[in-house]
Amino acid sequence: MTLYDIIFYLFALITIGSAMLVVTTKNIVHAAFALLLTFFGVAGIYVLLAADFLAIVQIMVYVGGILVLIIFGVMLTNKITSVEIKTGTLNVLTASIVIGVFMGLVVSIMVWTGWYSMPAPIPATTAYGLGETLISDYALIFELLAMLLLIALVGAASIARREKESL
Amino acid sequence: MRQYLRNTWDGIYTAFVGMKITFKHLFTRAVTIQYPEVKVPMVDRARNRLYVNIEDCIGCEQCSKACPVSCITIDTVKSTPTDPVGTTSNGKKKALWVTQFDIDIAKCCFCQLCVFPCPTECIKMTSVYEYSEFERESLIYKFASLSEAESAEKKANYEKFEAEKAAAKAAAAAKPADQNKTE
Amino acid sequence: MYEFLNELLGNQILAMLLTAAVPLVFILLFTLFAVWLERKVSAHMQDRLGPMRVGWHGSLQLIADFLKILQKEAPVSLEADKPLYNFAPVLVFAGSFAAFAAIPFSSKLIGSEIELGLFYILAVSSFMVIGILMAGWSSNNKYSLLGAMRSAAQIVSYEIPTALVVLGMIMLTGTLSLTKISEMQTSSFWNWYILGGPGLSLSKFLLIPFMIIGFIIIYISTLAEVNRTPFDIPEAESELVAGYFTEYPGIKYAMFMLTEYANMFAVSAIVSILFFGGYQSPVGYLGNMLGIHWMIPFEQAFWFISKGLFFVFVQIWLRWTLPRLRVDQLMALCWKYLIPYAFLNLIIIGIISLL
Numbered sequence: 001m002t003l004y005d006i007i008f009y010l011f012a013l014i015t016i017g018s019a020m021l022v023v024t025t026k027n028i029v030h031a032a033f034a035l036l037l038t039f040f041g042v043a044g045i046y047v048l049l050a051a052d053f054l055a056i057v058q059i060m061v062y063v064g065g066i067l068v069l070i071i072f073g074v075m076l077t078n079k080i081t082s083v084e085i086k087t088g089t090l091n092v093l094t095a096s097i098v099i100g101v102f103m104g105l106v107v108s109i110m111v112w113t114g115w116y117s118m119p120a121p122i123p124a125t126t127a128y129g130l131g132e133t134l135i136s137d138y139a140l141i142f143e144l145l146a147m148l149l150l151i152a153l154v155g156a157a158s159i160a161r162r163e164k165e166s167l
Numbered sequence: 168m169r170q171y172l173r174n175t176w177d178g179i180y181t182a183f184v185g186m187k188i189t190f191k192h193l194f195t196r197a198v199t200i201q202y203p204e205v206k207v208p209m210v211d212r213a214r215n216r217l218y219v220n221i222e223d224c225i226g227c228e229q230c231s232k233a234c235p236v237s238c239i240t241i242d243t244v245k246s247t248p249t250d251p252v253g254t255t256s257n258g259k260k261k262a263l264w265v266t267q268f269d270i271d272i273a274k275c276c277f278c279q280l281c282v283f284p285c286p287t288e289c290i291k292m293t294s295v296y297e298y299s300e301f302e303r304e305s306l307i308y309k310f311a312s313l314s315e316a317e318s319a320e321k322k323a324n325y326e327k328f329e330a331e332k333a334a335a336k337a338a339a340a341a342k343p344a345d346q347n348k349t350e
Numbered sequence: 351m352y353e354f355l356n357e358l359l360g361n362q363i364l365a366m367l368l369t370a371a372v373p374l375v376f377i378l379l380f381t382l383f384a385v386w387l388e389r390k391v392s393a394h395m396q397d398r399l400g401p402m403r404v405g406w407h408g409s410l411q412l413i414a415d416f417l418k419i420l421q422k423e424a425p426v427s428l429e430a431d432k433p434l435y436n437f438a439p440v441l442v443f444a445g446s447f448a449a450f451a452a453i454p455f456s457s458k459l460i461g462s463e464i465e466l467g468l469f470y471i472l473a474v475s476s477f478m479v480i481g482i483l484m485a486g487w488s489s490n491n492k493y494s495l496l497g498a499m500r501s502a503a504q505i506v507s508y509e510i511p512t513a514l515v516v517l518g519m520i521m522l523t524g525t526l527s528l529t530k531i532s533e534m535q536t537s538s539f540w541n542w543y544i545l546g547g548p549g550l551s552l553s554k555f556l557l558i559p560f561m562i563i564g565f566i567i568i569y570i571s572t573l574a575e576v577n578r579t580p581f582d583i584p585e586a587e588s589e590l591v592a593g594y595f596t597e598y599p600g601i602k603y604a605m606f607m608l609t610e611y612a613n614m615f616a617v618s619a620i621v622s623i624l625f626f627g628g629y630q631s632p633v634g635y636l637g638n639m640l641g642i643h644w645m646i647p648f649e650q651a652f653w654f655i656s657k658g659l660f661f662v663f664v665q666i667w668l669r670w671t672l673p674r675l676r677v678d679q680l681m682a683l684c685w686k687y688l689i690p691y692a693f694l695n696l697i698i699i700g701i702i703s704l705l
Contacts, residue, residue, distance in 0.1 A: 003362055029487060033434060036441075036480050056466055056473045064476025068506060071483050075499070127466055127526060175687060179566065185671040189395045199399040 008048050015041030032071050039063050053126045209294040214277040216295045217270050219310040223255045223289035226263035230281035230290050238274035239281060242267035244321045247328040255287050265311050266318035272298070273306040354458070369461055373450035381611040382412045387659075388666050395670045422600035427490065430597065434488035438481050439598065439605040445477030446612045453619050454529045456629045456650030467528035468516055471620060472509070475575070478609070479505050482584075482594050485606075489597035497593025500677065501577060501584030507684045508574040508581075514692035515568040518699040519624050522547065522557075528620075532628030539632035544625040553705045560698050565625045567692050569661075572617035574684070576610065578665050580672040581680060618661030619654070629654035 018037035025031050039062040046055035134142050200207060209215070226243035243263040246252045252261040281290055300306050313321065355365035386401070386409060393400025401408025426432060449471045451461035464470060479502050486498020522543070523531050534548055535541045544561050546554035574581035577593075585593030595606040622628060629650035637645030675683065 029431075030434070033480070033484055036477075052464065052466055053469075056469050059476065060469075060473040063480060064473065064506075064509070068476070068479055068483070068502060071480070071487075072499075072502070075483070075487060075495070127469075175691070178683075178687070182668070182672060186667060189667060189671045192397055193391070193394050195397055197394065197399045198397050201399070201402065 004048065008045065011041045011044035011048065013041075014038075015045065029071075029074055032067070032074050035070070036063060036067055039067065051126060053130055209296070213294055213296075214279050214292045216272060216293050216298055217275060217281070217308075218291055218293045219268060219270070220289040220291075221265060221268060221310045221312045223257075223287045224265050224268065224310075225255060225259065225261050225287055226265045227286060229284040229286070233280045233284050235278060235280060236274045236276050238271040240267060240269040240271075241265065244318070244325050246321075247324050249328070250321075250324055255289075257287070259287065264313065264318070264321045266313055266321065268310040270308045270310065271306065272308055273303060370451075372455075372459065373453075373461060374447065376455075377447065377450065377608060377612045377615075380615055381608050382416070384611045384614065384662055385412050385415075385607070387663065388669075391663065391666045392670045395667075416604065419600055419604045424600045424602065427597055429490040431488035431490065434484050435597075436602075438485035438488060439595075439602045439609075440481075441484060442478050442481030443605045443609045443612075445474055445481055446609045446616060448474040448477065449616045450612070452528060453616065454532055454623070454629060455654050456647040457529070457533075458647040459651055460529060463529055464527070466526045468520070468526045468531075468620075471528075471616070472513060472516065475505075475509075475613075478613070485598070486594040489594070491597050493590045493592075493596045494594050497584045497586075497590045497596070501594060504577070504581065504584060504680060505575050507681060508571040508688075511567050511571040511684065511688040511692040512575065514689065514696050515564045515571075516624070518564055518692075518696045519543065521696075521700055522703050528623050528628065532623055532630055535627035536630050537634065539627065541630075542625065542627045542632075553702050556702050556705070557699065560695055560702070561625065563691065563695050564699070565621070567688050567695065568624070569621055569664075571684070571688055572621060573665060573668065574680070576613040576617055576665075578614065579669040580675050582669075582674060583677055583680060586674055614662050614665055615658050618658045618665070621661055622654070622657040626657055628657075 014037055018034045018041065021034040022031045022038060025034065039058060043055040043058040046052075046058060226241060228241045228243070231237070231239040231241045242265075244266050246262055246264055252264055254260055277292075279292060282292060298306075311318075355368050356362060359365050359368075389411070390400045390407070401411040404410040404414050426435060452464055452467035452470050454460040454463075454467075482501045482505075483498050486494040486496075486501075489495075519531070520526060523534060525531060531543075535543060536548075539545070541548040544558075544565055546557040546561060577584050584590070585595070590596070595603055598606060619628075631649060631653045635646050635649050637643055637649055
């Protein structure tokens with residue numbers, strides 16, 4: 001077991017443990033904060049897979065953007081902590097059957113797929129490759145996404161805009 | 168638009184003006200007085216700690232009566248002719264032994280009312296203002312110069328003298344009676 | 351740094367720990383010095399003397415203060431959310447400490463020479479936002495929560511002008527690596543990006559005014575990101591006690607203070623790397639002149655720390671010059687002034703760099 005493996009299992013443990021916490025905890029704020037560790041663990045695994053750009057984007061977008069948004073939402077919602085959150089277990093039988101089937105599928109795919117395991121050349125950084133791909137092969141999708149974001153921004157601005165007072 | 172540009176310029180410009188001012192002050196002399204090493208001189212009539220020159224005190228208790236917070240406690244014993252108290256510095260004859268002269272400075276309100284009635288000007292305000300103590304009891308200043316044994320002795324002396332005087336009086340009173348008797 | 355230690359010690363874990371310890375020790379020493387500097391500078395700007403008792407001109411005051419803080423009892427309020435309450439200072443400090451991993455103190459003294467250093471620093475600072483929110487919420491105190499909310503809103507808003515200026519610099523340099531950006535500005539102050547960067551062409555001279563604008567924008571917005579006056583509404587003493595760390599005593603409070611000062615240095619370091627040559631000397635190296643090559647990294651570290659300290663000094667200077675902004679003024683400054691200017695600047699730098 002090398003250092004690499006130890007770090008990988010550490011991150012895996014963080015990810016899975018905190019994900020479990022997100023699902024099981026009854027305190028919605030705790031759940032939101034536990035999500036932080038999940039995102040962080042995933043970013044760590046990305047780094048171990050030599051996807052440095054993706055890892056940083058993961059932290060930047062999920063931790064810096066989405067999680068802050070979630071926490072703001074949770075905190076600003078009035079009396080969120082005293083709300084009865086329904087976490088009772090219902091339909092145990094059906095749920096376990098469905099989950100069992102999916103679990104079996106995933107495991108069987110994992111076991112029976114003939115995985116390639118050859119050492120890939122690890123680039124110093126994926127940023128240059130990603131940049132080139134984004135503006136050559138995927139230029140159209142990239143631009144369309146930019147349009148989508150622009151539309152979202154305009155929409156947000158128009159919702160937040162103060163209504164003109166009718167005189 | 169012009170207002171916008173103007174705001175931008177003003178924002179940056181005024182920040183720099185302010186920075187210039189604070190930078191100048193960085194090199195002006197500090198006005199701080201390094202207190203325990205350097206002290207602010209007290210004005211002449213400053214009222215601070217009380218001091219009693221017990222040599223001059225005649226035990227008249229005027230100060231203790233004048234005190235609005237009753238912080239002065241005085242106890243005196245009359246002197247006997249055989250053991251005189253002595254004189255004050257201006258030659259006045261003292262008649263009382265001051266066995267106790269306590270000032271509870273913690274109570275003192277620095278009104279200076281005790282200073283004016285003193286006939287010998289022996290109680291006065293000094294310019295000492297640093298007299299913090301760890302114990303409250305240490306703030307009760309005992310100015311009496313007599314020790315406990317001495318006080319007791321003076322008291323005994325006085326009582327003896329009184330007793331003698333009374334005896335003499337009694338004897339004097341008895342004598343005429345005797346004379347009357349014999350006549 | 352890590353490779354060198356790894357070869358020296360032959361142990362990966364030990365080398366990693368040692369590499370990580372260097373910025374930690376630096377942060378501790380820097381905080382001791384910076385707090386003293388702050389107190390002295392603020393005092394002299396107000397014609398006072400500041401701490402004078404402990405050591406020469408109070409230079410050991412902070413050690414005394416630190417010892418006092420260490421001995422303090424650490425009560426936790428009954429209604430606080432204890433796991434989050436205890437985790438928040440660690441998270442906040444981890445966020446600012448992580449940024450130091452990518453900051454090149456000299457060409458050799460760098461935690462991790464990653465290609466995406468600049469991007470990485472922008473990203474990990476978001477841990478701090480979460481930590482601050484966590485601290486504010488878990489303290490169960492109105493002041494804390496308000497401070498945390500303000501702080502998060504402020505940091506998230508001011509990340510945009512920072513990122514826009516950084517983007518302009520990335521367009522100009524074509525790299526995200528802080529070491530490479532520093533290396534481009536080598537040999538003399540004439541090559542610093544504040545003076546248009548290396549090379550001698552028309553675009554260099556055209557760039558100078560826009561570089562200065564960019565510098566001012568990034569300096570203001572990083573100042574806001576580290577919650578310094580005039581942008582210190584998250585911890586405004588006169589209204590919010592101490593903002594998000596109101597409820598924290600003793601060593602946890604010390605961790606928040608450590609974070610604040612570490613952040614001050616980190617943003618100063620980024621500004622100095624982007625515009626003022628990072629660890630490059632403005633005039634040339636003594637080591638090169640004398641032919642002692644092992645001396646150069648030390649000289650570089652000296653220049654880097656001096657530049658960082660200078661910008662920290664300017665932050666302190668501004669703190670004792672300007673009054674605090676109101677919340678709406680703060681947001682207006684960011685969204686109505688800094689972001690449009692940053693956008694314009696970005697576009698103009700793009701056009702010039704194409705010339």
